[in-house]
Amino acid sequence: MKIVSVFLFFLITCVLATASEVLQLSNAKLDIRINKKGGAISSCILTGNDLNPFSWQSGNPVDGSNNEGLFVCFDRLGRPSEAEMARGVPFHGEATSVEWEVLTRFTDADGNHHLKMRCILPVARMQLIREYCLYKDSTVCRIVDRIKNLNTFDKDYNIVQHPSLAPPFLDKSVMVDSNGGKGFLNMKNLDDAPGTENHWPEVVYENEVINLRSISDGNSFVANYLCPNTYSHGWGSVSNPGKGLMVGFLWPREDYPWIRIWRAFKNDSPSALGVEFGTTPLGAPLKEIRKKGDLLGESTIETLRPGEISEKTFYLFLSPIHGDFEGVEEVRLNSSGLSMQEIGGHSPVNLWVN
Numbered sequence: 001m002k003i004v005s006v007f008l009f010f011l012i013t014c015v016l017a018t019a020s021e022v023l024q025l026s027n028a029k030l031d032i033r034i035n036k037k038g039g040a041i042s043s044c045i046l047t048g049n050d051l052n053p054f055s056w057q058s059g060n061p062v063d064g065s066n067n068e069g070l071f072v073c074f075d076r077l078g079r080p081s082e083a084e085m086a087r088g089v090p091f092h093g094e095a096t097s098v099e100w101e102v103l104t105r106f107t108d109a110d111g112n113h114h115l116k117m118r119c120i121l122p123v124a125r126m127q128l129i130r131e132y133c134l135y136k137d138s139t140v141c142r143i144v145d146r147i148k149n150l151n152t153f154d155k156d157y158n159i160v161q162h163p164s165l166a167p168p169f170l171d172k173s174v175m176v177d178s179n180g181g182k183g184f185l186n187m188k189n190l191d192d193a194p195g196t197e198n199h200w201p202e203v204v205y206e207n208e209v210i211n212l213r214s215i216s217d218g219n220s221f222v223a224n225y226l227c228p229n230t231y232s233h234g235w236g237s238v239s240n241p242g243k244g245l246m247v248g249f250l251w252p253r254e255d256y257p258w259i260r261i262w263r264a265f266k267n268d269s270p271s272a273l274g275v276e277f278g279t280t281p282l283g284a285p286l287k288e289i290r291k292k293g294d295l296l297g298e299s300t301i302e303t304l305r306p307g308e309i310s311e312k313t314f315y316l317f318l319s320p321i322h323g324d325f326e327g328v329e330e331v332r333l334n335s336s337g338l339s340m341q342e343i344g345g346h347s348p349v350n351l352w353v354n
Contacts, residue, residue: 023102025115025132030139030318032132038066039100039119039130046139046245046318053238053247053318056166056272063090064097069164070316071096072145075124075157078283087123092162092283094121095128103129111136125150126157126304140317140338140352147312149304156286156303160278161249161256161314165238169245170270172216176201177328178236178275180225180259182296190284194295200225203261212261213327218268224281225259226296234259235331236275237340239321246321250331250338251277251314257298277314317351 022042025032033043043052054069073092080089090097103116113134120127127148134141149155180200187193196204201212203223210217227234236259237248258281262274280300282289289301304310315338326343337354 023115025113025134025141027111027113027134028137030134030141032134032141034115034117034132035066035068036100036102036117038068038071038096038098039117040066040069040071040096041316042069044070044247044316044318046320049245049320051169051243051245053165053169053245054163055169056164058164060090063088065090065092067092067096067162067164071162071164072128072130073158073160073162073278074128074147075121075126075155075159076283076286077158077160077278077280079285081285081287084123084285089123092160094124095119098122100130120150124155124157126155128159135352138352139319140315142313142315145312147304147310149306149308152306154303154305156290156301158278158280158282158286158289158301159312160258160260160276160280161251162276163247163249163274165247165273165275166271167269169240169243169247170238170273171240171242172270173240173242174215174270174273175239175241175325175327176213176215176237176261176273176275177239178225178259178261179227179231179234179330180236181228183223183225183259184281184296186222186224186260186281186283190282190288190292193282193292194224197296198223198225200259215263215270215273218265220263220265222263223261225261226281226298227253227257227259229253229257233331233333234277235328236277237328237331238273238275239325239327241321241323241325244320244323246319246325246328246340248317248319248328248331248340249275249277249314250317250333251312255312256314258300319349319351 074095184194235250239246260276264272
């Protein structure tokens with residue numbers, strides 16, 4: 001009996017400890033769950049609707065990374081060098097393998113909900129302070145990242161926001177939209193990039209032209225696009241009319257010029273989809289990216305001086321949609337708030353009114 005009691009106490013303690021690692025940020029319309037281990041948004045749902053687009057999960061017990069939902073690749077995208085790997089740097093950087101600290105949380109006078117968190121990368125010696133602002137009575141959350149170089153020397157880095165969408169939200173009927181421009185298919189050999197130039201929404205894959213607005217073709221790959229500098233903001237969205245839900249993102253183009261479409265299939269069904277946005281299209285060691293230089297006339301790496309801080313912003317939003325929804329034509333941010341224009345001449349939908 002004593003052994004059973006001890007086991008139950010241990011089990012309850014583990015459950016409580018696990019539950020305490022997930023933070024909740026919610027208003028009357030949207031509920032967001034954030035995992036302190038890795039700092040990822042593991043769930044984002046509309047009130048009264050339990051369909052979570054960010055249900056994708058992956059982890060590596062060797063390097064301690066916890067990649068799930070909407071996570072951040074920092075201080076890099078993709079693989080570290082062999083020396084960095086030996087020091088414990090995971091694929092996509094250390095931000096997914098460290099515990100994020102809660103600094104403050106409060107509701108302001110306007111009824112907006114704020115949460116501020118911090119992570120420090122022990123090997124890269126960089127700090128990221130993230131502030132969420134979930135606007136009152138809206139389905140829009142603003143996320144601001146402040147990046148600081150803690151080293152005594154200049155530090156190269158990259159940061160890519162990695163939304164990872166999965167079933168049941170993800171199926172072959174979803175529509176992918178963005179304001180991407182020219183781009184190229186991801187190359188295994190960095191020397192081959194950029195290769196054949198593509199233009200959104202098309203990509204040439206295995207001598208076939210594929211329209212990326214649809215994912216019904218069953219091909220797994222990553223395609224990179226540059227948001228044209230004629231736009232002040234980049235945006236991307238994924239819509240599932242049959243399930244009545246759209247998820248999208250908007251960001252200043254000067255913060256994140258690159259858009260990456262990551263598609264993965266299993267048994268001919270989509271298992272993961274990412275509409276990523278960041279400072280680089282290249283998932284390689286930082287020294288190799290520095291040596292490679294600009295692509296399509298755009299930088300692929302950033303540098304901070306000792307103690308220097310860089311601030312970057314993006315907006316996450318969900319929206320209910322009707323069964324005949326044709327896709328997103330444009331997402332707009334101005335002094336009035338954030339709105340979405342559906343394809344087909346419909347009236348704009350106000351997602352957040354300032």
